[in-house]
Amino acid sequence: MEKTMCLFTGQGSQYPGMLQTMITRCGDAKKYFQIAFKVTNMDLANICFGNKTDFLQSTRYSQIAIVVYEYILYKLWSKNNKIHPNYLAGHSLGELVALAVSGTFSFKDLLVIAKKRGELMQKCSDNYDCSMLAVLNMKSSIYKLQKKYSNVYVANYNSTLQTVFSGNKSELLAFSKDIIKENSILILLNVTGAFHSPYMNDIIPEYRDLINSIHFNQPHIPIYSNVTGGIYPQNEDAIKELLIKQVTSPVKWTTIIDNANSNSIDKYIEFGPKKTLLRFLPTTSNIKREFIFEKNIMLM
Incomplete structure (x- = not known):
């Protein structure tokens, strides 16, 4: 049986106009979008496809927009295809989406974490050149x-x-x-922060308090960790600690892919506004690749 691994893109893949097609044409997508508004109190419609196009350049807004986009994409895809992936991984911010779709925490908790993460990282970035x-x-x-x-x-x-x-x-x-x-x-890169470095240390106390206030379940799909490159442990405290460390640690994406390939993955499926992670796969690999984004999900 074909082994699949779902990948979730991180910050930098956003673009003005994202989400508009899904929420205007799909009832399920609109439902999640409405939940996002209630939880975050953010006008995501204005942020993503309003007249002012520079909102998505700001970390505090782009992070919440990306996780909403990718979570909805995955839910629509899984409903249409009824495929249960064998493994998950997300690059930086995308790791939050991987944890959410694995059942580690709810969509509402994903929104709370992503909003606070974006706000804290923006604030920290503003303090350093x-x-x-x-x-x-x-x-x-x-x-x-x-x-x-x-x-x-x-x-x-x-x-x-x-x-x-x-x-x-x-x-x-x-x-x-x-x-x-x-x-x-x-x-x-068009960013004002030194992400995944000690420059993010200032946010750790407040971010830790938030993470520790949320209940984490054991993932029902194995997830690769950005910090270690290996599979997340089935332990709530250990999962939380790795997620906290992630904002100051380098993303070990090459290790993740090496470990995934050793598990004989047949197909990688990337979810995101723009194709990014599939480009990092070895060029000599015969592994199947598929990119799921807003326009093609509406054709399924």
Whole structure:
């Protein structure tokens, strides 16, 4: 029998206009959208497809919009296909969606966590002059160069050829000049925070209080952890601790995919506004790939 793994994209995949097609054409989607409004007291319609298009550039708004989008996508897909995935994984913010669809916590709890996470990360970002950059055609020599900079950290190990770094803007600028000398390609990300780094330490006390106030169930679908790259344990306290550590720790996506491939995954299905995670799979792999997004879910 075919083994499937569902993947949930993180922040950066959002776009103006997202969610509009689903909630105007699908009753189930509109129902979840209405719940999101009641729980968050956010005007998601205005944020996602209103006249002002810059809301989604803000972490405090983009995080809640993305988790609502992906949760609805998954629910519509699973209802239409009646497929029970063997494994789940989410990249950064997407890990919250993976935990929710696994039954670890409810949709309402997902909304509460995502809203607070986005607000805290935005507040923390506003306190530091930081940013992030992605390095393509990654080489081991670049990790050695990184050690020259005390305020530059690995944020995401996305693939063997792509790594994302977080840090102080001035040090990232100096680091970028070293990267260019190594004939690698860099992309400065349009963010104002150093996510998945010690720069997020300030949010931990308040985030921990929130996480500890919510009851977590044992996941009914195994989920890979961003922090360890392995499967989340079946223990409430351990799950909470990993989720808290996630905001300051690098995302070990390459380890997750290596471990998943060792479990003989036949098909990866990505849910998100834009295709991202399927691009990180090994190019030589014969594994099946499918991308579920707003427009094609309405055709199912």
